[in-house]
Amino acid sequence: MPDLAQSTFVLPQDAALTSAQAALKQHIYDFIITNYSRRQTHLLIISGDAGSGKSVVLDAAFAQLQQAARADGGTLAGTDNKLLVNHNEMLKIYKEIAGTKTYFRKKDFMKPTPFINAYRKLGKKADVVFIDEGHLLLTAPDPYNNFRDTNQLADILHLAKLVVLVFDFHQLVKLKSFWTPALLKRVTRDYPVTHYRLTEQMRVGDAAVSHWIDQFVRGRITPMPQSTSFDFRIFADGQPMYQLIQQRDAAVGLSRMIATADYPFTVLDNKTWYVTAGSLRLPWDKINFTDRPWAQRPETLHEVGSIYTIQGFDLNYAGVILGPSLGYDRQRDRLTVNLAQYQDKEAFKKRPNLADTQDAKAAIMMNAINILLKRAKHGLYLYAADPALRERLLEGTKR
Structure with a gap:
């Protein structure tokens, strides 16, 4: 099996959790042991920014739980536990992990709707349910995916004794799974809730660059950080950026082009759709029917990935095309959408x-x-399709 630790939340064999991650893992275990025998459903909500290592901890904690569940004796022996994720690419990884560990079964990992439908039909509750990428849980009916209720988290809370939920309000990407703090509070108000936040940044390898990104997504363009540990560059054209990504991939692997969803595409046909960035023209990614993550397939070096193929995964270097939906207001010195x-x-x-x-x-x-x-862990390259925004970003490199 290819090394899943290259681009996923799976830790390399010789790696360990950070002290903050190990503390969270212990907190999850203590939460389960403390509340397992109680009659009321309890909820633990884990928050943290993209790249804070939430999925790494969840994977490690679920491994600990399932080892205890499949032991011959102990408090948690024989418990019925599930890990749910509403993301096809991440579910593939979890199921592949299951095939390599004696304490996992592939049936331990499910998407939320099949879990809800199955346990409702059985008329039973699972003991412990972990939910990765909980911000992708549906908040509206989705008949196409056989979900006809109004909120997946509300249904899961009715079907589990304990729930461990990973959640990030800054990773909501669809109206049908759009959450607000008020909605989350309303759905969980009848349950005892514990909160835990991870604050480390395990992906972007420079705090100043991470801060620049945080300001950027709030609409502000701050001075370009000068980093010796993270390669951060702005490009006037997409072609040189793509050439550098190819060089990086040849040297260290896991270097890909990705873009905002500003370029036409369809999902369920065989037509090839393209992304343009100045003189560059590359095809969009397509539905991945293989069991490999998109970024680990060699042919995807010549495609442009989207949030649907890259969310939850790591790259070494990312060439990001900011499409024409993102503009710049020079008078206000602010981004526009x-x-x-x-x-x-x-x-x-x-x-x-x-x-x-x-x-x-x-x-x-x-x-x-x-x-x-x-x-990306080691380098971020940007190209903006909007001329005013591109000019403003390039100005920052000259200051």
Whole structure:
């Protein structure tokens, strides 16, 4: 099996959790032991920015839980536990992990809707349910995916004794899974809730660059950080950026082009759609029917990835194309968003019960940018399609 630790949340064999991650793992175990025998469902919510290592800890904690569940004796022996993730690419990784560990079964890992439907039909509760990428849980009916209720988390809380939920409001990318703090509070108000936050940044290898990204997705362009540990560059054209990505991939691997959803595409046909960045023209990624993560497949070096293929995964170097939906207002020195340019129609499907969809759509667009900009461990390269924004970013490199 290829090394999953290269681009996923799987730790290399010789690596260990950081002290902060180990503390969270212990906190999860203590939460389970303390609350397992109680009659009321308890909820632990783990938050943290993209790249803070949430999935790494969840994987390690679930491994500890399942080892105890499949032991011959002990408090948790024989417990029925599940890890849910509403993300096809990440589910593939979890199921592949299951095939390599004696204490895992592939049935331990599911998408939320099949879990809800199965346990409702059985008329039973799971003991402990872990939810990775909980911000992808649906908050509206989705008949296409056989979910006809109004909130997946509400259903899961009814079908589990304990729930451990990983959640990040800055990674919401669709209206049908759009959460607000008020909605999360309303769904969980009848349950005892414990909160835990991870604050480390395990991906972007320079604190100043991470801060620049945080400001950027809030609409502000701050002075370009000068880093010796992280290669951060702005490009006037996409072709030289792609050439550098190819060089990086040849040298260290896991270097890919990714882009905002500003370029036309369809999912369920065989047509090839393209992304342009100045003189560069590359095809969009396509549905991945293999069991390998998109970035680990050699042929994807010649494609452009999206949030749907890269969310939750790591790159060494990322070449990010910021499409025409992201602009720049020189008078205010602020970023602007043009909702009409965004081509991810699935993300903007109508939500009649959502009061202000314009603000929600703008937040989704900036969340997608945050996800893309925080994929890489060692280097980030940017190209902006909007001329005014490109000029402003290039100005920052000369200061």
